[in-house]
Amino acid sequence: MIRSKLPPIIDCKDDQDSVTWTIEIAADLDFFSGHFPEQPVLPGVTQLDWAIKLGCKHFGYPVNVATLEVLKFQQLMLPNSRVELTISHNPAKAKLMFAYSDGDKRFASGRIALNSETTQVINSADSN
Template sequence: MHKRKPTIIDVNCADTQATLQLKVDADILDFCGHFSHFPLLPGVSQIDWALFYAVEYLNTPAVFKGMEVIKFQEPILPDAQVTLDLNWDSDKQKLSFKFSSQQGELLVIHSSGKMKLGK
């Protein structure tokens, strides 16, 4: 269990937007100990992934300067397939992110937020 990132299924990028389809593999290290009876992906991991993929695909600054808004609504469980939507506002130096998944007819929002980035 040394894996820290999900398996990327698909990536679609535009200038300031990226959408990633991810499989949140059960062997990701972040599940270990969070929690043994009901493993779920920690919120800090979701924030880390949003920043990591924003830097990689949108060429955003890599320095985290703080969260403005954050909501954790539904847990992300092992082996879930989720969509990560990223939107970069270069004028405001803000990254918006949203983790969601389709569960039958229902679109489930797992988490969303805005973070300030800089150099």
């Protein structure tokens, strides 16, 4: 896990198995420094870090990633933009599915497979 600061959250819409955050991608975020000088772009590793941290916290999973699946970066996320991060989860498979978007415009998406042994221990403890 990288040491990153979460972005400002403008709004949050919570559904039973999914949540959508509207986040502000301010130009003064440290992540833009040097990535890239001629056109700052939010690094994919930062996007992943935010999805993992926010998703795990919201759904009560430990931050213990096993693998990343079907990871796609479709468009560049630029400074001074507002995007939605939607995360849903599949507790039976210990997976989080995430997508960054702005309307029909998709920036990134993928699945985060969590370490199921750790997740099962926590879920079992919750049911007792």
